[in-house]
Amino acid sequence: MKFLCLVSAAVIIVCACNVRFMRGMEELKDEKTHKVFIERLTLGVTRVLESLPGVIDVRFAEREPAEKRCLLSWEQKNVCILPEDLRDFYLTTDGFTLTWNSKLENEYVSVGCMVINSIVKLRHLGQSTVFSLPNTPTIADLDSDGETEDTENGREKPHFDSRSRIFELDPCAGNGKVCLVYNNCTEGEVAQQCDVWFLDRSLYWHYLTPSFTAYYRLMITHLGLPEWQYSFTPYGPSPQAKVTSQSCACHSFL
Known part of the structure; x- marks a missing residue:
């Protein structure tokens, strides 16, 4: 009788250990799957940044997927169809934020910032002033009939009136807007x-890419360096932004 009790107790212990082991394996599997997901979503840029000398505090803000009803609501409200690649992006993650810092001599400097607004923040540019500054004119005051084509790409530039519908993808830390x-x-x-x-601080338009996917890859490639969008303008980033970028080891990666 005692022997049977001991056997039963041993079986219970083994089963409990197996359950804990299986749970541990599932958690490990989920963790690996999660890491693979993040790696694919960021196109491996977090691993690249972490391998660069002087780069610290690489932080990716994880977000839940947007709900389909939110996407449908956005389309109905703005009378626009989201491009398929952007729709798929929002159904994967409702926005994107990745930041990183750099150690320059004995100081820690905030350098890289990559942002894609959430679906809620994908707002029509006509709903407010272009930049949140006192006495800034509204968009309706800024449109003109001159220079309607982008001279470099032969594309018609966006209008601030009903001829175009413009939505903010990235506020660019106040240095312009990707739209x-x-x-x-x-x-x-x-x-x-x-x-x-790209709408720069002087309120001039600059063509970037034909699709969201192309822009996303462009953003990742430039590692979120300060004012990187100005590389697609005739005048380029500001001297301060150039100094910051060149001071980081990552500029050799580009």
Whole structure:
């Protein structure tokens, strides 16, 4: 009888150990799957940054996927169809934020910042002033009929009136705005074709990419360096931004 009790107790202990082991394996598997997911989402840039000398505090803000009803609500409200690649992005993660710092001599400096607004913050640019500064004119005051084409790409520049529907993808830390732009719009009709433009601090438009995916890869490639979007303007980043970028070891990666 005692022997049977001991056997039963041993079986219970073994089963409990097996359960704990299986749970541990599942957690390990989930952790590995999660790491692979983050690696794919960031296109491996976190690993690249962490391997560069002088780069510290690489931080990726994880977010839940956006709900489909939120995407449908956005489309109905703005009378626009989200491009398929951007829709898939939001169904994977509702926005994107990755930052990193650098150690320059004995100081820690905030350097890299990559941002894609959440679907809630993908706001129409016409709903507010272009930049949040006192006495800033509204967008309606800024549109003009001159220089309607981008001279470098032969593309029609966005308009601040009903001819274009403009949405902010990245506030660029106040140094401009990366925008999702629907051109050649007709009032009351659903807009479907869009591309990505950069609006600089002087309120000039600069064409970036034909799709969100192309812009996303461009953002990752430039590692979120200060004012990197100005590399696609005739005048380039500010001297201060250039000094900061050149002081970091990562500038040799680009």
